Amino acid sequence: MTDTSAEFLPARERRGPRIFWLLRALAGDPMAVAAAIWLLIVVLAIFTDSLSLLGDNRISLKARNLPPFDFGQSWTLWLGADALGRPLLVRLIQAASTTIGIAVVTVLSSLIGGTLLGVIAGYFGGIVGNLIMRICDIILGFPTLLVALFGLYLFGPSVSNLVIVLAITRMPAYIRVARAETLEVRERLFVDAARVFGGGPAWILRTHILPSVAPTMLTLASVNLAMVMLFESGLSYLGLGIQPPSVSWGLMVAQGQGYLSSAWWLGFFPGLAVMLTTMSFNLLANWFRIVNDPSQHWRLVSRRR
Amino acid sequence: MALLEVEDLQVSFDTASGRIFALNGVSFSLERGEVLALLGESGSGKSVTASAIMDLVPNPPGAIDRGSIRFDGAELLQLSRKERRDLCGSRIALIFQDALAALNPVYPVGWQIAEMYRIHGRNPEGGVEKAVIDLLTAIGIPDPERRARQYPHEFSGGMRQRIMIAMAVALEPDVIIADEPTTALDVTIQAQVVDLLATIRKRSDAGMIFITHDLGVVAELADRVAVMYAGRIVETANVFELFEDARHPYSVGLLASQPRLDTDDDELVPIPGSAPNPVALPSGCAFRTRCPRAEGLCAEVIPPLETVGPGRQAACHFPVSPA
Amino acid sequence: MNQPLLKVENLSRHFGSGATPVRAVDDVSFEIARGETLGLVGESGCGKTSLVRTLLKLGPATSGSAVLDGVEITKASGRELHELRRKMQVVFQDPYQSLNPRMRIDRLISEPWALHPGAVPKARWREETVKLLESVGLRAEHADRYPSEFSGGQRQRLGIARALTLNPTLLVCDEPVSALDVSVQAQVVNLLARLRRERNLAMLFVAHDLAVVRHVSDRVMVMYLGKIIETGPKQSIFSAPAHPYTQALMSAVPTPDPRLRGHRKRIVLEGDLPSPANPPSGCRFRTRCWKATSICADQEPGLTARTTAPGLLTACHHADPETTR
Ligand SMILES: Nc1ncnc2c1ncn2[C@@H]1O[C@H](COP(=O)(O)OP(=O)(O)OP(=O)(O)O)[C@@H](O)[C@H]1O
Ligand SMILES: Nc1ncnc2c1ncn2[C@@H]1O[C@H](COP(=O)(O)OP(=O)(O)O)[C@@H](O)[C@H]1O
Ligand code: SF4
Numbered sequence: 010m011t012d013t014s015a016e017f018l019p020a021r022e023r024r025g026p027r028i029f030w031l032l033r034a035l036a037g038d039p040m041a042v043a044a045a046i047w048l049l050i051v052v053l054a055i056f057t058d059s060l061s062l063l064g065d066n067r068i069s070l071k072a073r074n075l076p077p078f079d080f081g082q083s084w085t086l087w088l089g090a091d092a093l094g095r096p097l098l099v100r101l102i103q104a105a106s107t108t109i110g111i112a113v114v115t116v117l118s119s120l121i122g123g124t125l126l127g128v129i130a131g132y133f134g135g136i137v138g139n140l141i142m143r144i145c146d147i148i149l150g151f152p153t154l155l156v157a158l159f160g161l162y163l164f165g166p167s168v169s170n171l172v173i174v175l176a177i178t179r180m181p182a183y184i185r186v187a188r189a190e191t192l193e194v195r196e197r198l199f200v201d202a203a204r205v206f207g208g209g210p211a212w213i214l215r216t217h218i219l220p221s222v223a224p225t226m227l228t229l230a231s232v233n234l235a236m237v238m239l240f241e242s243g244l245s246y247l248g249l250g251i252q253p254p255s256v257s258w259g260l261m262v263a264q265g266q267g268y269l270s271s272a273w274w275l276g277f278f279p280g281l282a283v284m285l286t287t288m289s290f291n292l293l294a295n296w297f298r299i300v301n302d303p304s305q306h307w308r309l310v311s312r313r314r
Numbered sequence: 315m316a317l318l319e320v321e322d323l324q325v326s327f328d329t330a331s332g333r334i335f336a337l338n339g340v341s342f343s344l345e346r347g348e349v350l351a352l353l354g355e356s357g358s359g360k361s362v363t364a365s366a367i368m369d370l371v372p373n374p375p376g377a378i379d380r381g382s383i384r385f386d387g388a389e390l391l392q393l394s395r396k397e398r399r400d401l402c403g404s405r406i407a408l409i410f411q412d413a414l415a416a417l418n419p420v421y422p423v424g425w426q427i428a429e430m431y432r433i434h435g436r437n438p439e440g441g442v443e444k445a446v447i448d449l450l451t452a453i454g455i456p457d458p459e460r461r462a463r464q465y466p467h468e469f470s471g472g473m474r475q476r477i478m479i480a481m482a483v484a485l486e487p488d489v490i491i492a493d494e495p496t497t498a499l500d501v502t503i504q505a506q507v508v509d510l511l512a513t514i515r516k517r518s519d520a521g522m523i524f525i526t527h528d529l530g531v532v533a534e535l536a537d538r539v540a541v542m543y544a545g546r547i548v549e550t551a552n553v554f555e556l557f558e559d560a561r562h563p564y565s566v567g568l569l570a571s572q573p574r575l576d577t578d579d580d581e582l583v584p585i586p587g588s589a590p591n592p593v594a595l596p597s598g599c600a601f602r603t604r605c606p607r608a609e610g611l612c613a614e615v616i617p618p619l620e621t622v623g624p625g626r627q628a629a630c631h632f633p634v635s636p637a
Numbered sequence: 638m639n640q641p642l643l644k645v646e647n648l649s650r651h652f653g654s655g656a657t658p659v660r661a662v663d664d665v666s667f668e669i670a671r672g673e674t675l676g677l678v679g680e681s682g683c684g685k686t687s688l689v690r691t692l693l694k695l696g697p698a699t700s701g702s703a704v705l706d707g708v709e710i711t712k713a714s715g716r717e718l719h720e721l722r723r724k725m726q727v728v729f730q731d732p733y734q735s736l737n738p739r740m741r742i743d744r745l746i747s748e749p750w751a752l753h754p755g756a757v758p759k760a761r762w763r764e765e766t767v768k769l770l771e772s773v774g775l776r777a778e779h780a781d782r783y784p785s786e787f788s789g790g791q792r793q794r795l796g797i798a799r800a801l802t803l804n805p806t807l808l809v810c811d812e813p814v815s816a817l818d819v820s821v822q823a824q825v826v827n828l829l830a831r832l833r834r835e836r837n838l839a840m841l842f843v844a845h846d847l848a849v850v851r852h853v854s855d856r857v858m859v860m861y862l863g864k865i866i867e868t869g870p871k872q873s874i875f876s877a878p879a880h881p882y883t884q885a886l887m888s889a890v891p892t893p894d895p896r897l898r899g900h901r902k903r904i905v906l907e908g909d910l911p912s913p914a915n916p917p918s919g920c921r922f923r924t925r926c927w928k929a930t931s932i933c934a935d936q937e938p939g940l941t942a943r944t945t946a947p948g949l950l951t952a953c954h955h956a957d958p959e960t961t962r
C-alpha cells in the first residue's frame with residue numbers, strides 16, 4: 010500500500026514549444042549551464058578554425074617555448090608557444106576539431122550500433138541474440154589497445170581507420186549494457202500492456218524500450234567520450250593515430266609530456282581542454298537523464314520557486 | 315497511570331519536495347492487557363508512530379520535533395541512547411510489517427531468536443536452546459528442533475511472520491507493537507497469525523498496539539481503536555462503539571467504503587478524492603477536502619481531539635451525532 | 638443462452654520443462670457470457686495471474702483451448718491476433734508498474750489508437766481522450782501530466798480508461814484494487830460496476846479479496862493450486878459453499894463487526910500452499926483438508942454438480958454444503 014497522492018502537484022507549464030521547457034530546465038541546473046557554455050566555446054572554436062579565420066600558425070623562432078600569460082604579446086600567444094614557436098592557443102583550436110570530431114563520431118557510431126544490437130539481443134534473444142553476445146565476448150576477450158593496435162597496423166593509420174577501429178572495440182560495452190537494460194525493461198508491466206493493445210516488436214522497441222534505455226546509454230557514452238580521447242592520444246603517441254602535421258589534444262598532451270619540467274604548459278592546456286570537455290559531456294548527460302525522467306523534473310524546476 | 319502515554323507527538327522529515335510533517339500532534343494511551351488498534355490508510359503515519367516509540371526514526375532526514383512518550387512513568391525522549399536500546403526489545407517489542415526484510419537471511423532462525431536473549435543478557439530457565447524450541451512450538455511450527463536450524467528463506471511467509479512474533483514475545487515485553495503483521499499474507503494464513511496474536515494476548519498482560527488498515531482484523535482483535543488521518547488521531551473509541559456509531563466523518567466514510575462478505579448491497583460508498591499530499595496539507599482540518607460535512611470553520615481552525623462521550627474522543631468541529 | 642463470449646476448455650499453463658514443471662494452471666475450463674462478470678478468487682501463487690496472462694496471450698498455453706467470440710486465442714497470430722486484441726483488454730494489478738513513466742497521459746491513452754489505425758481518426762484523439770478521462774472521474778487537464786503525478790487510485794482509473802479505448806467486449810481485471818486503500822478501492826469498484834452497466838462489458842475479475850469479488854461478480858470460481866475447485870452463481874457459492882477449501886477461505890475472512898467475535902464458526906487451516914511443481918496426488922487440497930480420507934489421495938475429484946445449491950459445481954469427494962455462517 011503506497012498510495013501517496015500527488016494530485017496537488019501543479020501541472021507545470023509544459024505546454025508551448027519544447028525548446029522553452031528545455032531552456033527552463035537547463036536554467037535550473039547551474040552545472041549544466043557551465044557545461045553548455047564550455048561546449049559552446051569549443052564549437053565556436055571549431056567553427057572559426059574551419060573558416061580559417063586564424064592564419065597565424067607560422068613557425069616563429071622568436072617565440073620558441075614562450076611561457077603563457079605574457080599579455081604583452083599578440084593574443085594568440087597568451088597561452089604560450091611550443092618548441093617551434095607555434096602559438097599554443099591556435100594549435101589548441103586547430104586540435105579541437107580533430108579531437109572532438111574523432112571522439113564524437115566514434116562514440117556516436119558505437120552508441121548507435123551498440124544500442125541497436127544490444128536492444129535486439131535483449132528483446133529477441135534466441136540465435137541472433139546469442140550470436141551478437143558471442144561476438145562481443147570475443148572482442149572483449151582481447152585487450153582493447155591490442156585490438157586497436159593490430160587493426161591500425163593492419164589497415165594503416167588514418168583518421169577513418171582510427172574511428173572505425175575505436176568504434177568497434179568500444180561497441181561491446183554498449184551492447185552489454187543495452188542488453189541488460191532491455192532484459193529488465195522487457196519484463197515491466199507496461200510493456201505487457203502495450204502488447205495487449207496489439208503492439209508488435211517494432212512498436213514496443215521504439216516507443217517503450219528505446220526511450221527507457223536511452224538515458225543510461227547516453228551516460229555511458231559521455232563517460233566513453235573521455236576514454237576515446239585518451240585512447241586516441243595513446244595511439245597517436247605510438248604513431249598509429251593522428252599523423253603530424255595534423256594535431257589533436259591527445260597528441261599535444263603526448264608530445265608535451267617530454268617537456269613537463271621545462272615547458273609545463275605544452276601538456277597542461279590540452280590536458281585541461283580534454284578534462285573540461287569530458288566533464289561537460291558528463292554533466293550534460295546527467296542533466297539529460299533528469300529531463301527525460303518525469304518523476305525527476307522537480308529537481309530542475311522547483312529549485313527556482 | 316497508563317502503561318504507555320504518547321502526547322502531542324510531532325515528527326517531520328526533510329524530503330526533496332519539502333518538509334513533511336508525518337505526525338502532527340499524536341496523542342493516545344495504552345493500558346496493560348489492552349489491544350489498541352491504530353487504524354489508518356497508507357501514509358497516515360502509523361509506522362512513523364511505531365518508529366518514534368522504538369527510537370527508529372531515521373535522523374536525518376527525520377526528527378521528533380516535540381511531544382512526549384511516557385512508558386511506565388519514564389519519559390522515553392529524555393533517556394540516553396543506551397537506555398532506550400535496552401528498553402527496546404526487552405520491554406517494548408516491535409513486529410515488523412515485512413518479516414522477510416526484518417530477518418537476517420544468513421543466520422538460522424533459531425540463532426536469531428536466541429540472539430534476543432543474548433543481546434539483553436537474559437538466561438532463561440532451562441537454557442536458551444530450550445527456550446527457543448519452546449517458543450517455536452508455541453507458535454505452531456512443527457518439528458521445531460530441525461526448523462530452528464533452517465534459514466528464513468526456507469520458511470513460508472506466514473511462518474516467517476510467526477517467527478517474528480516469537481522474537482518479539484521472547485523476553486515477555488510489556489508493550490508489543492505489531493506493524494501490519496498480516497497485510498502481506500493470504501486470508502487463510504492471516505487467520506493463523508491473528509489467532510496466534512489472540513492467544514498471546516490472552517496469556518500475557520502486555521499491552522498491544524496493533525497497526526492495520528483492515529477493519530476486519532480490527533473487529534477481530536482490538537479492544538480500542540485510534541483512527542489516524544494525515545498524521546493525526548482523528549477518533550478514539552471502544553471497538554464496539556466505533557463500528558456502531560462512529561463520530562468522525564472519516565471513520566464513518568471508512569466503514570461505509572468497506573465491502574463485506576456477509577452482504578452484497580450493490581453500492582459501496584467511497585470517500586471522494588484521495589489522501590492529501592503531505593507536503594501541502596489543507597489548512598484547518600486535513601480531511602476537509604473530502605469531507606461531506608465540511609463548513610467554513612473547518613478551513614480555518616484545526617479541530618482538537620475532544621471528548622465526545624465516555625472514554626471516546628474525536629477531532630471534528632461537526633461530529634456525526636450519535637445514532 | 639446462445640454462444641458464450643469466452644469458452645475455455647482444459648487450458649493448462651506449465652512453466653519449465655523436464656520431470657517436474659510448475660503447473661501454474663492445470664486443466665481449467667469455464668465460460669463467460671456476454672455482459673457477465675466472473676469472479677476468480679484464490680490465494681497468491683495459485684495461478685490466477687498465469688491464467689490471465691495465458692488468456693491475454695502474453696504467454697503460450699501448454700495445452701487446451703480458449704475461444705473468444707469464435708476465435709481460438711491459443712492459436713491466433715498475425716492479423717487475427719491483432720483484431721482479437723481489440724475485443725479483450727486488461728487492467729493490471731499494479732497501477733505503478735503498468736503505465737510507462739516516461740509517457741504523458743495523452744500519449745498513453747491514445748497508444749491503442751495508434752496501434753489500431755481506423756479505430757479512431759487522429760483528429761479526434763484529444764476529444765476522445767478527454768471523454769474517457771471524464772468517464773473514469775478524471776479531468777481534461779490530467780491529459781498533460783505524467784503518471785508519477787497521480788496517486789494509486791488515480792493511476793488505476795487511468796489504467797481502466799486505457800483498457801476502454803478500443804471498446805472491448807471482455808475486460809480482464811487482475812486484482813485491480815489490491816494495491817489500493819479501502820476508501821479508494823471502493824471508488825474503483827464502483828467505477829467498474831458503472832462502466833460494466835453502461836457498456837455491457839463482460840468481465841473476468843480476479844481478486845484475493847472475497848468481499849470485493851462478492852460485490853462485483855455474477856458468478857464465482859475458486860482456484861487452488863492451478864485447479865478450479867468450485868464454481869457457481871454468486872448466491873450459491875457464498876451462501877452454501879460445499880468445498881472444504883471454499884468454506885475455510887470464507888470463514889478466514891475477518892468480518893468487520895466486533896459483535897461477531899468468538900461467535901462465528903472459524904476454520905483455521907493448517908500449513909501452507911504446497912509447491913505447484915510437486916502437487917499432492919489425488920485431491921490437491923488434501924494436505925490441508927480436515928475431511929481427507931484415503932480416496933482423496935488416490936483419486937482426483939472432478940467438478941460435479943451439487944443438488945444443494947443451484948448451479949454449484951464442486952470438486953470434492955466429501956463435499957457437504959454445510960453453511961459456514
Ligand atoms: N524516512 C522517511 N523519509 C521521508 N518521509 C517519510 C519517511 N518515513 C515516512 N515518511 C512519510 O511519513 C508519512 C507517514 O508514513 P508511514 O510510513 O507512517 O505511513 P503508514 O501509515 O505506516 O502507511 P502504510 O500503511 O503504507 O504502512 C508519509 O507521508 C511518508 O511518506
Ligand atoms: N514466469 C514464471 N516462471 C516460473 N514460474 C512461474 C512464472 N510465473 C508464475 N510462476 C509460478 O506459477 C504459480 C502461479 O503464479 P501466479 O499465476 O502468478 O499466481 P497468482 O496470480 O494466483 O498469485 C506460482 O507458483 C508461481 O511461482
Ligand atoms: S472538522 Fe470539518 S472537515 Fe474536518 S472532519 Fe469535521 S466536519 Fe469534516
Ligand code: SF4
Nearest residue numbers: 920923926933953954
Ligand atoms: S476431495 Fe478429499 S481432500 Fe479434497 S477437498 Fe474433498 S475431502 Fe478434502
Ligand SMILES: [Mg+2]
Nearest residue numbers: 360361411493
Ligand atoms: Mg506502514
Ligand SMILES: [Mg+2]
Nearest residue numbers: 685686730812
Ligand atoms: Mg497475481
